Amino acid sequence: MSKTDFICEQLKRAIQRGDYLPGTALMSERELSDHFGVSRVTIRAALRKLETEKLVERRGTRGTYIREDLYNSERQGTVHQSIHLLYPQHHWAIRHDRFFSELVRHISAQLKNPFCHLMLTAVPPSSSVREFLLSPYSARFLAGVIIAHPMNLDGLMDWVNELDVACVFLGRHDAFPQLPFVESDHRRGVYEAVHHLAQHGYRRIALLTASANDFSMPQLQREGFLQALEECGLEARADLMPEVCMWDEDAACQIVCQWIRNEKLPDAVIAGSYETAIGIYRAVQQHA
Template sequence: MNITLDDIARRAGVSRSTASRVINNHPHVNPAVRERVWQAIRETNYQPNLPARSLASRRSQVIGIIIPQPIHTLFADPYFPLLIEGIAHVCNERQFSIMLELATTTAGNPYRHLGRRGFLEGAIVASAVEDQFLLQWLAQETIPVVSVGRLNTHPSIPYVDVDNRHGARMLVEHLIERGYRRIATITGPMNIVAGRDRFAGYGDALHAAGLPVLPELVVEGDFSEQSGFSAMQTLLRLVPIPDVVFAASDMMALGAFKALRAAGLSVPGDIGLAGFDDIPLAAAMTPTLTTVRQPIGVLGQTAAQLLLDQLTTDPPAPATQRVILPTELVIRDSCVPNAERR
């Protein structure tokens, strides 16, 4: 059996209340007594029982990270590790623990009501898909939630997002500037705001340049390599094929690249290719991939900060924060039109 607070109290010759006060750093404890209690704690290597503490105090010092899709669809993408690391960084500093709620199948409700059950004090929804489950969950959950990625359906939920629209616009404007005109895009899933935003940025750039958005040049993907591959195959059936393809994620760009390689086309010789995310792969490919970098670690850190601020301030912060982080255009070798190389 483990050591309890009572053991500590007895050992230090004080009451349980006083021992508790020492542990929780309450004022009004005689310094000598305080030291005696600490001594007992050190000697016994005492660790407070967390469930008991949570039960009594209604606080758990635990937040959840909820990832609604199975990760393997995003497989090689270091997005989640980096995001989680950002969150963990802040949590470690502020003595919070992380519970990982990871959907492993596409079927079923990925959200569990851990908040209502006294386990979680707050939650970060990573890569929110605006589906019925999320909406239902948000409606019933009573703990503070921060979303990574804007939720159009729930404007009142605090979120942290990167400026996807502007990033995509910068990239496509860069393509136009380089002389590309027949610009195709492989979009992300349209039920994720990031997918819609990046597509909107693509449209912005074309409009600004007086170019039309041609439906045949737009193919929807789901951010995965596989979807990039098949989307590219679709685009290759066009006559003429596009000058350049903007894939809304680097993984899709990779898939597209493989489809091009399979079709015997070279990048950027026969067709340009650009991505979004700047995963390490982008710099490792041959040719290196022009893309848009997003500060994933900072995204996670900010989300965690927003959430913990809400949890630790007293009275609770108003929970109305929105943060948009900037993106950065990364120009590499995959988008050099032939005209420019002559």
């Protein structure tokens, strides 16, 4: 495969998984050149190929944009629709997470309508899900929504009713018990994590999660944690089970930094959420 074809395939995959929505700009030629480590001549050739396939359009000095009619095929008399698997834009780790990659693959395989696409879509931190989905593009082509991570859900029921689309949560969301969800076994997940760590010789295992009074998820995590500690013959210590808001990276970072400064760092730490995990990672990096 030539460099041009390789770049073309990579950009097509990015478009198909929702990295770029119709009407949005691609990276500039210079950025693409730096990203792929090739000349701008090669980049232009790849963009021309995408343009001939009617995936992008050149807008002079403004750059290259994804075609706004990408999922609308008048020639076939069909309208392509999309199901959005939504996650916060700053959660770059999710895109590389094997669980979500497998999830997208399996859901895509179940779509029986050839004109319906699953899109892994990042919601900007400044936008609520409602604002994002009511954009001209999304409202026109939206077939369903899968919410994969806690986000700004202001007015959720209003836009579900307004758009008349299916909405499913990955994991139970206590604030919206009337909406369907796919159950996540938070209790068993932490339980098995403790057993796995204990089998590999870790003794001082910590859990960073929210207060058990805030949501059902932290309560389930703590139950699984305590049961596994007891079965493994490990001590349940309050100082290794601090409460931290599941959305507060800074708080998680501060707790771990304090452990490091006081030379009381646990053998292993189980994070109750993505934000908590990022906070732990930041703390370790700061003291590396």
